[in-house]
Amino acid sequence: MSADSGGEAPLKPWTVLGSRELLDASPFLKVRAETVELPDGRRVESFYQVEQPDYALMCVETEDGRFVMLRTYKHGARRVSLTFPAGALSPGEDPLAAAKRELLEETGYVSDAWTGLGDFVVQGNHRGCACHMFHARNARKVAEPDDGDLEEMRIELRTRKELIEAAARGDYAFLPVIAMLGAVLLPELREGLSMAARAQGA
Template identity: 30%
Template sequence: MKKFEEKTYQTETIYKGKIVQLDIDSVTLPDGNTSKRELIRHPGAVAVIAVTEEGKLVCVEQYRKPMEKSIIEIPAGKLEPGEDPKTCALRELEEETGYTSDDLEFITSFYTSPGFADEIVHLYFTDQIKPMEEQPDGDEDEFVEQIQLTVEEAEALEKEERIHDAKTAYAILYMKLRNAR
């Protein structure tokens, strides 16, 4: 057995929705005792650090029900079953911003909340964006407004908690480090 590994001996699915599934896993702990783990299963997501010719970060503002407020984020979205993350990243960039790119570079992947969820976000970068000739229809239940920000403007919005999510904070830090080269 691997150090700290917990062996699942029973899984009960409590809820299965369009986006997430809630499982209760019964586990045997490394010391032989047992416990329960509440787990959110998520298909994964993508996010795109898209930068204009002027060096501005392309973001979208949208209402986030869990926080009961609008926040400003980099374009992102959920993976469909079996979907390639790069394909999804391009789709989300196009749907949410009206921009497309022939040059998406994979940066990294990270877990959003590994204490209770298996959601992984695949992060891409492009500074080769161009407006689409025909604007695509977004998701019917998603209302977004595009905003372009300098790194300094984005940092100010972080302080105001208008930018308040990990993927966008990561994007701002990435841009600062990239610009420092």
């Protein structure tokens, strides 16, 4: 039972009383310290907030039912990892437009069948950024990749069974990738997320 059901009082958000900038490494990173007041009146003088660009994460299925994956080194994890195509949003860019742009740049694939699965904050207390999740179907290759990223990338086409086997081997280094995997492979979860995303966009 949620806190907002069964006659219980709804939970209240915190109140931001002030904010001061500690680090500005735009456009990649900003750090702020907020002064916040809790619903019970307690005050926290330095509740740190991290701002990074939001990004799109795409689960992409080809016309023959395979998934477009990338194998690449990621310095945050200090390892080579299997991951879904992803990329940062430019300031003011629509998340779906960013997803389509990044998919073409990173893989050379395009799709005309996109389903939004919602957007989710990556860090519960510090925010970090929001991950905009999309499921694309019937993707087809129309060009060679031209992403210009620092990382070397290798495109791998994987079956649904191979995606699960890769998880069992520990091939995925990042939590959002595991979340996407669950969202796409569990029909009830995928449908619930897509319905919620449509409702938020209404």
